[in-house]
Amino acid sequence: MTHFVRRRITGLTLVVVLSLLLTAATRLMEDNLLRPRTWLGWVLVVIVLFLASYRLRKQLAMLPLGASAAWLQCHIYVGLLSAPVFLLHTGARWPGGGIEVVTAVLFLTVFCTGILGLFLTRMIPPRLTDRGEEVIRERIPVFIRILREEAEASVAGAKNAAPSEVLSDVYLNHLHSFFQRPKNFVSHVFHSTKPRTALLNALDDTRRFLNTQHEQTMEQLAACVRRKDDLDYQYAMQSLLKYWLFLHVPLTWGLVVFTCSHVVTAMAFTSR
């Protein structure tokens, strides 16, 4: 059993045990007329604030607040624990008030995006390793430019060879826009190789019009296409790793604001 597997089993076991304990405590408090919903609400507030503070921890790297990896693990499992706490707090009933509905929607959205992010961060890295060269996302435009220049140079003709009109047409019709920027984002997200295959088939279709020398050039072009497609895959996958945070993080701040509003109204209007 690897360290990661052991860590996951331990973390999930903790979440399940804590959830069961909270459920039992809630039942006990309900039976003793002790208002567990209020108590669970405060637990949920602490959880939300703790989860939101993970971003602050990353920004305050100069402070000795522990390893970021440890914070991430806590962030993940406390986030998982928040779901049963939320269900216990609401009594598994959909709220009826405006603030409560917005707060619940924000919570569930943030929770679901968190689960999505967890899934992506666990699923994508192995795939990045499996396909093409692992490159830093910010450098991908540079590498695309290098491949574009290499492809254009091939089409323009080698030192002792005249340029081919067929190759020029192929490049202009099929490859020019392909080499301009990252392409086929959605196809790469769903691991579809259809665009890549279609492009390589288009190159193959022109092979019979080329002489031997130009066929070698075509081979170089096809190689560039494959490498560019791998770069696009890297770009799409790495972008996914960043884009999910555009939902998770901003909505967290909205959730914090609405949570505070909910706390104020609930505490003000609750007969204690």
Place this chain on the structure above:
Amino acid sequence: MTDPLQQFDWKSSSYERPGDAWVCGRACAGAPCRLGPSADGECSVRSQCTPEKIGDRYRCTRSVLYGGKCADGPNPDGTCCQADESCQPAMSLMKRRKIAGVICASISLAVCLILFSDSTPLTLVSPGKVTSAHAALEANCTACHVAGEAHSGLLSNAFLSRNSLADSEKCLKCHQDIGDAPWAPHSVAGHLLAESTANAAVSSNSFGVSGKPGGYVHSGQQLACATCHQEHHGRSFDLAELSDQQCQTCHKTQFDDFAHGHPEFENFPHETRPNIYFDHARHINAYFAAVDLPSQTLDKDSLTACSTCHQQDAAGGMMLTADFQHTCAGCHESQIVDLPFPGVPFFAVTQVAEDSDTEQDEVSVYGQWPVTESSLRQMPPVMSLLVHGDTAGIGSLSMTPELIWQCKELLLRVRNVGEVALAERVPESHSLLHGILCELAPLLITVSSSWFPGLRDELAAHTAEQPLPNFPDVATPEHQAMPPVRGWYISDGDRTIRYRPVAHADPVLRRLLDYLVPRIGQESVSTELVELFTALSNPSGSGEIHRSGPLATGRCLSCHTTSTDRDGTLRVNWNTKVLGDYFAFTRFRHDPHTQIDVANSCLTCHQILNDQQQLDFYRPEYFRRDDLGLWQPQPETSCPLTSGLGPVKRSHCASCHNESTASHGCLECHNYHVHGP
């Protein structure tokens, strides 16, 4: 094998900073400059310089950091010859995410501030719809919430003030029938609930109440309405929902359900103290079966039918008992009106005590005092009260010369001012007597003239300490017979003013008993009251104090039981059912249950006890003998009275109220708020 695109040597691999707010504007084209933008988002490329004019020539001033002096030098007009190669830096993903976060938080904050502003109705922050019963109040938060009275007070209400019962007080504006202690457990004051618990604890199977500090009864903690009644969960939400486990917060004698572990109904209903002494078994088995049944209104068949005396009320929940005229009167009315009872004496010219110091001529000592041979030897208790003018009696009802003069002064004053003279002799607190005294006053005026014709002159001479005038003796009737009248009458034979009961529910006797019963048993009770109570409550029906007589069941306290109120006051139960304020911990509706077995619906649960050995009327749970050997009603309210019905069996109830019917919860039969019938 192709060469890798990415190099990591120090020369060809720059340090990437994805956390920076800005990236080079040419990065997306794959040609970022190595300098990158500044932290403020400005391009750092300085391809152009500002040429310096030295004499009549311009010199290039470009720094070596940006390529050094250019070979062409400045243009003739003094401008730089280089093209502007600066770019427009773009925001990084990190920066865009931060802006998205700020926008999201700002929108949320703005929405919340709008919701909490003074101009926004508070209903917008309502956490949900209220139940249909409260729907009319939904638009008015202040109807139920103190916090709704001012927006500015939300924060202070949320975290500073802790007026826990303020909202609950608003509930009571509508729910006024919740009792005097609405926030105590069961809405019953702590000491009363503790008393009730102690009574229940007598039975070994009773529900125990927690003695730990958390027990609400013992801690005195008050329960806000919202502890159980949680609103804003929709129109059809059950506000009164309470689980069995929540009941067992205090009731620690835990059991699985009604069928398994619930205490048996050991005392109900056969040992529940009824308001009327009525033994079903004895009446059905002995009296109704008698051949010479004296009932004039009911035949034997109808007598044994439960519905002859008991009918459901209009709501169908309670089984009522028919009134006296339709039930008991058939046999017992004659025992009231035909009783050879001369009546309760209220005033009497009694014989003077033999041991009084009256060696002189009697008339010269106390004047005219027309006793007869049949005059009573002791004063009637009410007369003693009036003569002494205080409830604290003198311990003796014997007549003395001093008391005779006081009695005459009272009679003269009654003649002069009427019933006021009597009312001023009893305290204000004895208002129940005033009605009787008003009826007594005219009779006293009459006898003051007929029995004491020289009353005014006698008293004048006695006051002036002069010799008393002589008056002829008052004539005494030879034959003294039971007068045929009922109500108030003057008996010349024994010189008394008496009252004979008119019929059942006689108003004078009822007022007299209502006055007497609460005082019996108190330490300060006067001898007169004890004697009067003895006369009225003696079930022998002799009508005479300290005399036994023929058996009669028609006397008031022979049928009507006494009970103790919460404040410890003893009272007579005049009605068959208590309809006033009492603790209704249990509810039961007869109408749905009587549909199960129509033919034997009553006897299915209420079985007649046929095996009772003791058939005497004077059963110990009804009456007891006092020191003089007289029968007295049993005033001890904790003493159970047998109704002649067997206990309702829990197992019989559990045949329907069980897990399969899902109708075996605590609230199926028990009320939390126990006020009301």
